[in-house]
Amino acid sequence: MKGASWRTVHPRINFATEAALRLTLLGGQCFRWTEFAPRVYQGHWAECGATVRRGNDGALEYSPPATNAPESRIAAYFAAETDFAALDDRLPWRSDPVLARARGFARGLRLLRQPVGEALLCYLCSSTKRIEQIRQITDSLAKTLGPAAFVLPTWKTLASVPEADLRALGLGYRARYVHETAIRLADSPNWEPALSQQSYPEARAWLMRLPGVGPKIADCVCLFGLGLYESFPVDTWILQAMGKHYGLGKWHPDQITCFARVHFGSAAGLAQQYLFEAIRLGGLRKPNSASR
């Protein structure tokens, strides 16, 4: 990207470190970004595509020639309206040494505001898959069935595609969930705006009535698609973290959800991302217990 011109996206979208931007885009809250060149990231959402990097002052910058989204759309996707420092301040890291360590590891990470339908589709494809494999599956959905390069197919399109064709794209048993959910959503074209008006419990319950959507996927859609920051998705990594570091080894996921709601409070989703990235990448190991 030598010689390319770069512009600041929005004064509030700032990353303290390169690692914070990398964790945000490649860490597993979304599956549609790649490191296109060293420290330059290319990603797609809705009909938008953007090439971004972290500027010298930490501000998020985009390359206009390599971006087909208006600045306002990029800003919205990076949740410019959300004050993550204030969210972080609400978390109990001052009295919780595990959270403090996770926060130190993932500090400065932001929660993206993904299109709700895309978050739902991507997480429907996610069960018992590695992050890289989810990226591959969503890529092939866009390439094969999308209306344009890098654009994911609409639910209407997905409803018209035979389940067997979805299986052929590598979705496996998830093909039935995508197919049946697509048929349900294609029937109610206004589900997205309606859902964004709902409270967290209402939205979560509505999502869980869709085929293949359980508590974990519903919570991911609430957190990453609807910006409902009290949502705390409990996946295998979080179960591991809570078992190893909070002494909740035999707890059921629903019980972990209740614990998180009380312990982490209204910004639980941000704590979840700190813990998720830290346990996954080894950031919760105590400094003197790491093998070196």
Place this chain on the structure above:
DNA sequence: GTCCAGGCAAGCA
């Protein structure tokens, strides 16, 4: 060959 991955739903006691 074996194990496991950002789960969910159905079957069973």
Place this chain on the structure above:
DNA sequence: TGCTTGCATGGA
């Protein structure tokens, strides 16, 4: 209600 199992596929 709570526990176990099957589900597809690819990578380590």
